[in-house]
Amino acid sequence: MAKVRGAIVVDTERCKGCDLCVVACPTDVIALNTQLNGKGFNPAYPANHDACTGCMSCALVCPDMCITVYRYKPQKEAV
Amino acid sequence: MxxxxxxxxxxxxxxxxxxxxxxxxxxxxxxxxxxxxxxxxxxxxxxxxxxxxxxxxxxxxxxxxxxxxxxxxxxxxxxxxxxxxxxxxxxxxxxxxxxxxxxxxxxxxxxxxxxxxxxxxxxxxxxxxxxxxxxxxxxxxxxxxxxxxxxxxxxxxxxxxxxxxxxxxxxxxxxxxxxxxxxxKPQKERLTEKEIREKYDSWATIGKKETRERNIITSLELKSERQEKHNDKLQAKYREIEKNEVRYEKINCENADYLLVAYGSSARICQKTIQLGKEKGINIGLIRPITLWPFPSDVINEAADKVKGILSVELNAGQMVEDVKLAVNGKIKVEHFGRYGGMIHSPDEVLEALEQKIIK
Amino acid sequence: MSEILTPEEIIKKGELVFKKTKFMTDANLSYCPGCGHGVAHRITMEVIEEMGIGEQTIGVAPVGCSVLAYDFMNIDMQQAAHGRAPAVATGIKRVFPEKYVFTYQGDGDLAAIGTNETIHACNRAENIVIIFINNGIYGMTGGQMAPTTLEGMKSSTSPYGRDVSTMGHPIKITEMVAMLPGVCYATRHAVHKPGLVRKAKKAIRKAFENQRDKKGTSIVEIVSNCNSGWKMTPVDANIWLEENMLPVFPLGDIKG
CATH class of the missing domain: 3.40.50.970 (Thiamin diphosphate (ThDP)-binding fold, Pyr/PP domains)
Structure with missing residues (x-):
C-alpha cells in the first residue's frame, strides 16, 4: 500500500520561529531557517519535505496559525 | 386612563x-x-x-x-x-x-x-x-x-x-x-432583537453577521495618538450635550434681590425659604439645576446680573458652590450653606444663612 | 507502484486538511513566540466555526495578555475590566439567553481579582463557557506572581521563589468551582502537544454544547506556558510545564 504523503505551506512572515512545530513533527520535516524574516525571526520551513505525512501535528501546536497542511492518499486515485 | x-x-x-x-x-x-x-x-x-x-x-x-x-x-x-x-x-x-x-x-x-x-x-x-x-x-x-x-x-x-x-x-x-x-407613564414595549439590530447594529455586540465587520466594545487603546483621538471624540460629544441638554427650573426669579441655587431635596426646602423671605420682605429667587451635568452655568451667569448675591444651598460641605462660582465668575458674592453628615437644613436655617452670609 | 509527487504536486492534487479558521482574523497575534494563547484562541474559534454559531456568539476578554483577543477573534467581542468577565458575560446572557457567551480569562484575572465574579457566576449556574488560561504568572505586566504560581517558583514579585508561608499556595480554582452545583463541567487541559490540542478542543466543544443544552456553567482550564515570564525558550518552557505545572495542576475532567 502506498504511503500517505503530505505537504505544508508556512507563512514565513507570520512565523515567530518558536520552534514548537520542529519539536512536534514526528518525521523531522521542519527546521528553522537561518535567514531571518521581516520581523527578525528565524521562520520554520520544510527542510525535509518528502518525509511529510500531512499529520497536522505542526499546525496543531503552531500558536500563530502559520501552517497550512495538505494530504495526498495515492490509493484513492487508484480506485 | x-x-x-x-x-x-x-x-x-x-x-x-x-x-x-x-x-x-x-x-x-x-x-x-x-x-x-x-x-x-x-x-x-x-x-x-x-x-x-x-x-x-x-x-x-x-x-x-x-x-x-x-x-x-x-x-x-x-x-x-x-x-x-x-x-x-x-x-x-x-x-x-x-x-x-x-x-x-x-x-x-x-x-x-x-x-x-x-x-x-x-x-x-x-x-x-x-x-x-x-x-x-x-x-x-x-x-x-x-x-x-x-x-x-x-x-x-x-x-x-x-x-x-x-x-x-x-x-x-x-x-x-x-x-x-x-x-x-404608560407601559412601553421592550425592543425585540430585530429592532435592536435595526437601531444599534453599527456598534452593539449582538452577533456578527457575514454582512458586517465585527463589533468591538472596548475602552482600551494602546496607541496614544488614537487614545487622544478617542478622547477628542468624547469631549466633542460632551460639548454637544452641554449645548443641548441643560435643564433647570427658575422659581420667583423675576424681581428677586437674592438668589438661592439648590437641587433635589435642598431645592424643596428652599421653596419654603422663599415664602419665609417674603414674610420678612426679602425677595428671594431660586434656580434649581435639574441637570447637574451639564450644569446651567449660562442661566446662573445671567441671573447674577440682576441680584445682589447668591447662596448655594446643599446637603454637603460645599461642592456645587464651586460650579456656581465658576458660572458667576466673580461678578457678585457667592456663598455656600449646607448641613451634612445626614442632617437636613430647615427653611429658617437657610434664610438665616442668607441673611448672615449674603445680606448682612 | 505509487508515483513520487513533489510537495508542489501534493499541494495541487491533495486534500487541504488544515488551514487557519476564518473566525480568526489575519492580524498578527500580539503574543510572544510559542505562547499557548494562540492555540487556545484558535481551537475556541474552530469550535465556534464547526458548530456554526459564529453569528450568535459574543466573547468577553478582560485584562491580561489576552485583552486584545478582540483583534484576533472575528466575532462580536467585549473587553471587560480586570476580573469582571463573568459578570459581564452574565449581563449579556441574561438579556440575550439565546446567544452563546464565553469568557476568555487568564489566571490573575480569573483566580485573583475576579475570584468573586467567577465563583458567583458559577454558583448561579450562568449558562456560559469560561475558558481559563493558567500559566502560573502575570504575563502582561511583566512576570509577577499569580495566584497559581507554584511553590518555590520565581517571579518578579517572588524573586526568591514563592514562599507559601507568607504568599499563599497555588490556588486550584477549577477544583473549587467544580464543587458548586451550578457548574456542569469542569476540566483541565493543555495545548503544548498535538494530542493534547485535540483533547482540549473536544473539551471546548463539549462546553459550548452544554451551553446550547442549557446545562449551566462550563469551565475549561488550559495549563499553558509563559516562556517570557518564565524566562525560557518556548521548547524548554513546555518541558518545564510538563515537569512542574502538571503535577500540581493534573490534566483531565474534574466534573462532568
Missing part, C-alpha cells in the same frame, strides 16, 4: 423602569435604596415585560452586568447608594470610555466612608466631575420629587442612548424614602 399611585421614590424608580421597557436591572442591596430591587423582585417584571432582575454578588459585579447588557444595545440599569456607587466607579469609567448607554441611580447617603444612612448631597463632585478614573462625564439628573424619580427614568434612557453615554439619577435618602403621589 391616567394611573396615579402613592409611592416611595425608590419604588417609583422601579415601577418606571418596568414601564420604560428596561431589559435588565442588576443591583445589590444597600440602605437607603434597597426598595428598588425589593420592589422589582416582588413585581416579577419578567412576567409583565420579560425584564430581567438580578441580585448580584456585589456592586462591582452589578455594574459589570450592566456593561455586558448595555453593550448588546439593551436598556440596562443599576441602583445603589454612595458607598456602593464608589465601588461601581471602575465600571462606570469603562462604560463612559466604551460609550455605553445605561442608567445608574444613586440614592445618596452621608459620608465619607460608611458614613450614615441619612440623606446627603455629598456625592455631587463624584457624579458631575467624573468619579472614576479618566476624563469623562455622566449625564446627571437630579429629581426633587417622587414624580421626578419616576419621570427621569425615561429621560435618562433617552439621553443615554442619544449620546451613547451613561446617565445618572442623583437622588438622596430623602427623595428615595418619602412617599408622594406619582402619575405613572
Amino acid at each position: 391616567e394611573e396615579v399611585k402613592l409611592m416611595k421614590g425608590n419604588e417609583a424608580v422601579a415601577e418606571a423602569a418596568i414601564r420604560e421597557g428596561v431589559d435588565g436591572y442588576f443591583g445589590y442591596p444597600i440602605t437607603p435604596q434597597s426598595e428598588v430591587i425589593e420592589y422589582l423582585m416582588l413585581e416579577e417584571p419578567h412576567k409583565r415585560t420579560g425584564m430581567v432582575v438580578l441580585q448580584a454578588e456585589s456592586e462591582i459585579a452589578a455594574i459589570n452586568m450592566v456593561y455586558g447588557a448595555a453593550a448588546c444595545g439593551k436598556k440596562a440599569m443599576t441602583s445603589s447608594s454612595s458607598p456602593g456607587i464608589s465601588l461601581k466607579q471602575e465600571g462606570i469609567s469603562y462604560m463612559a470610555g466604551a460609550e455605553l448607554p445605561c442608567l445608574i441611580v444613586n440614592v445618596v447617603r452621608g459620608g465619607p466612608g460608611l458614613g450614615t444612612i441619612q440623606p446627603s448631597q455629598a456625592d455631587y463632585f463624584q457624579s458631575v466631575k467624573g468619579g472614576g478614573h479618566g476624563d469623562y462625564k455622566l449625564i446627571v439628573l437630579a429629581p426633587a420629587s417622587v414624580q421626578e424619580m419616576s419621570d427621569f427614568v425615561e429621560d435618562a434612557f433617552v439621553l443615554a442612548f442619544k449620546y451613547r453615554n451613561p446617565a445618572m439619577i442623583l437622588s438622596d435618602g430623602l427623595i428615595g424614602q418619602m412617599m408622594e403621589k406619582v402619575k405613572l
Whole structure:
C-alpha cells in the first residue's frame, strides 16, 4: 500500500520561529531557517519535505496559525 | 386612563423602569435604596415585560452586568447608594470610555466612608466631575420629587442612548424614602432583537453577521495618538450635550434681590425659604439645576446680573458652590450653606444663612 | 507502484486538511513566540466555526495578555475590566439567553481579582463557557506572581521563589468551582502537544454544547506556558510545564 504523503505551506512572515512545530513533527520535516524574516525571526520551513505525512501535528501546536497542511492518499486515485 | 399611585421614590424608580421597557436591572442591596430591587423582585417584571432582575454578588459585579447588557444595545440599569456607587466607579469609567448607554441611580447617603444612612448631597463632585478614573462625564439628573424619580427614568434612557453615554439619577435618602403621589407613564414595549439590530447594529455586540465587520466594545487603546483621538471624540460629544441638554427650573426669579441655587431635596426646602423671605420682605429667587451635568452655568451667569448675591444651598460641605462660582465668575458674592453628615437644613436655617452670609 | 509527487504536486492534487479558521482574523497575534494563547484562541474559534454559531456568539476578554483577543477573534467581542468577565458575560446572557457567551480569562484575572465574579457566576449556574488560561504568572505586566504560581517558583514579585508561608499556595480554582452545583463541567487541559490540542478542543466543544443544552456553567482550564515570564525558550518552557505545572495542576475532567 502506498504511503500517505503530505505537504505544508508556512507563512514565513507570520512565523515567530518558536520552534514548537520542529519539536512536534514526528518525521523531522521542519527546521528553522537561518535567514531571518521581516520581523527578525528565524521562520520554520520544510527542510525535509518528502518525509511529510500531512499529520497536522505542526499546525496543531503552531500558536500563530502559520501552517497550512495538505494530504495526498495515492490509493484513492487508484480506485 | 391616567394611573396615579402613592409611592416611595425608590419604588417609583422601579415601577418606571418596568414601564420604560428596561431589559435588565442588576443591583445589590444597600440602605437607603434597597426598595428598588425589593420592589422589582416582588413585581416579577419578567412576567409583565420579560425584564430581567438580578441580585448580584456585589456592586462591582452589578455594574459589570450592566456593561455586558448595555453593550448588546439593551436598556440596562443599576441602583445603589454612595458607598456602593464608589465601588461601581471602575465600571462606570469603562462604560463612559466604551460609550455605553445605561442608567445608574444613586440614592445618596452621608459620608465619607460608611458614613450614615441619612440623606446627603455629598456625592455631587463624584457624579458631575467624573468619579472614576479618566476624563469623562455622566449625564446627571437630579429629581426633587417622587414624580421626578419616576419621570427621569425615561429621560435618562433617552439621553443615554442619544449620546451613547451613561446617565445618572442623583437622588438622596430623602427623595428615595418619602412617599408622594406619582402619575405613572404608560407601559412601553421592550425592543425585540430585530429592532435592536435595526437601531444599534453599527456598534452593539449582538452577533456578527457575514454582512458586517465585527463589533468591538472596548475602552482600551494602546496607541496614544488614537487614545487622544478617542478622547477628542468624547469631549466633542460632551460639548454637544452641554449645548443641548441643560435643564433647570427658575422659581420667583423675576424681581428677586437674592438668589438661592439648590437641587433635589435642598431645592424643596428652599421653596419654603422663599415664602419665609417674603414674610420678612426679602425677595428671594431660586434656580434649581435639574441637570447637574451639564450644569446651567449660562442661566446662573445671567441671573447674577440682576441680584445682589447668591447662596448655594446643599446637603454637603460645599461642592456645587464651586460650579456656581465658576458660572458667576466673580461678578457678585457667592456663598455656600449646607448641613451634612445626614442632617437636613430647615427653611429658617437657610434664610438665616442668607441673611448672615449674603445680606448682612 | 505509487508515483513520487513533489510537495508542489501534493499541494495541487491533495486534500487541504488544515488551514487557519476564518473566525480568526489575519492580524498578527500580539503574543510572544510559542505562547499557548494562540492555540487556545484558535481551537475556541474552530469550535465556534464547526458548530456554526459564529453569528450568535459574543466573547468577553478582560485584562491580561489576552485583552486584545478582540483583534484576533472575528466575532462580536467585549473587553471587560480586570476580573469582571463573568459578570459581564452574565449581563449579556441574561438579556440575550439565546446567544452563546464565553469568557476568555487568564489566571490573575480569573483566580485573583475576579475570584468573586467567577465563583458567583458559577454558583448561579450562568449558562456560559469560561475558558481559563493558567500559566502560573502575570504575563502582561511583566512576570509577577499569580495566584497559581507554584511553590518555590520565581517571579518578579517572588524573586526568591514563592514562599507559601507568607504568599499563599497555588490556588486550584477549577477544583473549587467544580464543587458548586451550578457548574456542569469542569476540566483541565493543555495545548503544548498535538494530542493534547485535540483533547482540549473536544473539551471546548463539549462546553459550548452544554451551553446550547442549557446545562449551566462550563469551565475549561488550559495549563499553558509563559516562556517570557518564565524566562525560557518556548521548547524548554513546555518541558518545564510538563515537569512542574502538571503535577500540581493534573490534566483531565474534574466534573462532568
